[in-house]
Amino acid sequence: MHLSSGLNTSVGQATDKGPKHQNEDCLGIRMPKDPMLTMKGVVAVIADGVSSAEAGKEASETCVKNFLNDYYSTPDSWTVKTSAQKVLTALNRWLYGQGQRYIDAHRGYISTLSVLVIKSRMAHLFHIGDSRIYRLRGHDFEQLTTDHSAHVSKDKAYLTRAMGMDIRLDVDYRVEAVEEGDVFFLSTDGVHDFLTRKEIKAIIQSAGTDFELTCQTLIEMAKQTGSDDNLSCQILRIDQLPDANSEDVYKKLNDLPFPPFLNVGMTIDNYRVLDEIHASNRSQLYVVQDEDTGKKWVMKTPSVNYEDDPAYIERFIMEEWIGRRIDCPNVVKVPTDVHRRQWLYYLSEYVEGETLAKWIETTNKRDVGQILDIIEQVVRGVRSLHRKETLHQDIKPDNIVLTQDGEAKLIDFGSCLVAGVNEIVSPFERDTILGTATYAAPEYKLRRSGSVRSDLFSIAMITYEMLTGRLPFGEVFDRCESAQDFSRLKYEPAYWHNPMVPAWMDGALKKALHISPELRYESLSEFVFDLRHPNQQFMRLKNQPLIERKPMLFWRATCGCLLVSQIVTLWLWLGS
Template structure:
């Protein structure tokens, strides 16, 4: 069945499929391809899948169909912010567990919902391959046919083998993953064993080498040849001819928005697209933030506009657009909400909810000695917002008191995503060098300066820096003044953690222990997950209480001062008694 030619933006492919039950009464193979519309093609890519239901299984046909249809549907339902590998792997693990659980309900659980499966996701100029079983994917390039997958067989003799891995075969899934570059002119060939075990590679190459043969016709010829050569199995194959790929000198996702002009600097009373400026909230060399009111509805919002200093900077424009893009995809009470524009924009800007209150920096100035419980509550809310980002494979990268708001009702919100790293977007091709971390170095983890790959633990470091400031009233620094000047591994190795209790004696030793761990210069020594950090701030971790040399004032300042007060009170009573005598 021919799918002919498909053109989406700069991606141009021709593809076709053919499948046959062969000599069997039922076809347990399944094929699928999905090319999404619009921006989804750039953020998620196109998907091609082939699956072969295991004949010995009781539900091989159902298993193969479930693998193909559910993988395609579920993959495109994952967040656009996720990397291909993350999204596909999570979907496959879920599908495998469902197949395995269904198989357990059958009379013979060893003959359940089992299928071999190979999937390819073509995103930008790379192919991401996921494979389990004995279905195959080949790449034909420059006259050579190259296998991109390896059969999962266990040989028991020179002529007999069994499938060692497949979807639904076990509760745990061991799947092969491979990422490889794709070039215009490449031909990708997908097949089940009913085809590739009965057709020579030279015959496959001969058909793939001829661009005049339509993909569906080539697939049918290969099936006919396999049948003629004695194939006794179901037969299925797909061909994907890559005519062209997204040009490294184009960026279709952002073209429309980047052609919008930058708005001029706005003043109170001025209007833009029906939004009247009521106040200038913030101005910097990179952007402006205004409080605006929709003249039609009266709703108050915040409007962020780009700085005209970067009107010809493609990397800056991409980052500005992505700030709104990720804001639309994160729904969390501790992340500022992006507001959809009521009218088509005439300039480049975006709208957010209007957050009342003060920045955490202002709050810290007004509250230099907050109670431990209040600090922990603030940290907990920031963690809730960060986890919403991290679940979408997004790093904030610029967490600092100026980017956090505390509302009058005590709700904490992260308000700036301008430096966020989005894994799914980072995989897309762009004609420029993307900006690296633009965060504030005072709060940035050492890995940024050392040129190492950041992770969620990098955001943890920044959060711990903020927590340290909260506990010390903004007066202390965990590594002193030399931290800002450190740029090499040797520089960082010379630094030592300075306990928060040195600045604020009321900070318990176990709180200092949690801060020290989250602020480890080596990211591997920090907490694995943010929730562990919060737990250790809320209650003493025995690990941080084992230090026998730690004085009581550090281990439990409240108990120390209560005890000291009791002693002093007793002394006063004794002195009064003596004086009265």
């Protein structure tokens, strides 16, 4: 990974059982090294096992230990929010399941939980219960979380939300920009219920660099003021953030020089060039052969036109990074065991076959069943990217290869958007390559954010073209630039051009190709299901105009009526 976090923090924590016979609090901090520090950040977790529960101690320990382990095991491409929420959901279900062994489930595995994740220049907070997270910035000491508790008297309160309390998890999520010098303070109620905000702030402000001693001081003060609970707290200070103007990124991006233009017969890093597949102003593709093993690969090299463009180089490097993290038979594989490189390029699986664009151009018989088989494979490939929180953003027939065995493989990661990488601050404006205009969703042309539904739109465009040999909105779609332009588009039913396409299948295509992403399918699987199974919503043809249901019949009837009217007119004229 060419990016490095540049994040430095100082931390400290302490815990004490107080007057109770055991400590049901649990806390932990993890500060990994790069690249994990860049991709996942620093994490502080604090939990307070509910004392009235039978397994409060086990619940809090499970929350802290498992979160710290499982969060760092999630894919690098996931955002902090996705990673944390998936881990928390799994944790909550386990705790809830364990709690069902007790007669009163609310006396089982119950714990509060507050999580602070610092990644790049942002703080991500996840919170449930009445433990707290504060932030000290300058002279402002602010509580960033809200207690999930209900007070029934001055001295008595009950938790309304906690881990393991309900099968449905409702966690507060908040994201805040951080600044150098920010101090975050996490505590359980044994501390913050017995010290005023002013007292906590004063102790932290007067503290030196030994934050563990500061935490112990706060705990002792709380005990002296009558704390009758377990006491735990953590302090995390932001000493340094990633430098938005750092030259380190530029140096790492230029570690390897651009290779020269390659000709057939040339050798680069023990790979002999057999053929040139494609060349453009952005990149070149070659078929190469490993001279040691004889195995063929596709080599992609960057264009020398962008040798001094860090945004372009970052995107090129990210293509290989993405490909190595996808394992799906319908996505071209990117190897990890390659020769030591002296030039900037990457290898991918060599697939013998033809592109889907060539298939569409040369196929006359459009077998609906075969087409759906191909589209289902494309969807499986795209979903493997989506599971890594990665959008392809350039799904088109030229980026799909059909093997000699009829297998469809998605290629080219040049326009992919990786959510987890996108939330890392970069010292330059990232290269945002839009997909091919003919197949790209309208939101991209309107400079709006893409989503899973944007990739769905492109898949539906390809499906329509495979079924009909045409595009659903005609050539005018490419020329649309504004929302007003897109609003004028008219969808042409697929069965106008291919009578073998049933109306309900066309209904699925029309929905997936809606100009507004909100009105498309929520998931790719819904779209595929409706392509295979008649949806009653799309079978109500009686409300459709005859011209849409049976256009040939409509025009024949119209011509017949005109002919009859002309005959009658002629007869009346002759009779007069």
